[in-house]
Amino acid sequence: MNVVIRADASRHIGYGHIMRCATLSEELRRQGTRITFICREDEGNLIDFLEQSGFNVHNLPPEVVPEEDAVLTSKFLVKESGKTDCLIVDHYGLDISWERYLRPYAEKIMVIDDYVDREHVCDILLNQNYGVDHYAYNGITPQGCKKLTGSSYALLRDQFRATRKNASRRNGEVKKIFIFFGGADDTNETGKAIEAAYLLDRPDLFFIVLVGGSNPRWKEIESLCGLLPNAAFYRQVYDLAPLMADADLAVGAGGSNTWERCCLGLPSMAMILAENQRAFVEKLDRDGIVLNMGWFGDVTPSKIAEMLEKLMSDRTTLMNMSKRSMEIVDGEGAKRVAEEMLN
Secondary structure (H helix, E strand, O other): OEEEEEEOOEOOOEOHHHHHHHHHHHHHHHOOOEEEEEEEOOOOOOHHHHHHOOOEEEEEOOOOOHHHHHHHHHHHHHHOOOOOOEEEEEOOOOOHHHHHHHHHHOOEEEEEOOOOOOOOOOOEEEEOOOOOOHHHHEOOEOOOOEEEEOHHHOOOOHHHHHHHHOOOOOOOOOOEEEEEOOOOOOOOHHHHHHHHHHHHOOOOOEEEEEEOOOOOOHHHHHHHHHHOOOEEEEEOOOOOHHHHHOOOEEEEEOOOHHHHHHHOOOOEEEEEOOHHHHHHHHHHHHOOOOEEEEEHHHOOHHHHHHHHHHHHOOHHHHHHHHHHHHHHOOOOHHHHHHHHHHO
16 A cells, blocks of 8 residues: 655644654554655754654655645655555645645545544544544535544554553652653743742652753753753653653643553643643543643743642542543554554
């Protein structure tokens, strides 16, 4: 099978789209599928990462508009890839017009979505967010579209499935806190969390701080970590699972790392950094799976410290969060999606 994926990464949109598509691609490749990515050369792209992972990548100009994007993508499908069995698009900036234009150039189109607020022309629709019901897409996807919805389809790398098998049961005691706000963190929520660690003034706690390679303030954050009594700083680590498994509580973004934390049963405080995160983070909070810190613009270091103190004092709640997290994400999502595609 020949699959082409249209997705981007950059300082502004983060790494999530590319990382989850790469995860699905690894699973498809094991089944003998040929994978090609089409990516813009935006600042902070992950083209090198994809090529080092063994995938073919066709580059687009950084400032290409959606209409030109569709034309350039269609030309590639015609001239370079041969017969395209499935075109996957994971992109907020490309809408139904783009999908309609590409419709004649691929046997199937698959859309990876996080919002349930716009129409799609596709054969498969994937929304991996917790609490999303496939009925929500009735009327905005074609009749006969296969809809894969909910966190059981969360696209997680093999390292999380493997680490989960050996993860020890958490007892609610907090000694290590994992801090990670995604690949770019343009608004510097990592800095807020480190300031909260200062406010806590708890030398008995150890902080594991991770930033992405495109974080513009990484040197500043590294210096701040050096002033904490107990902290370890990491930059651009792809093997996250061992770091997370070693922690007792996480502070981070309500993006794709949420499903990684859930898979490992790591209780977490999640901050809403984008509108597409709001609905499922609020539902996760209502169901006792994560603690919602709220919209990032309303969150202060003192609020983070206050919430940490309260949560760390409640071991029963932490154990329940861990248990519920592991129930909703088991690490088998990529395998399920690949099987549905191949079927």
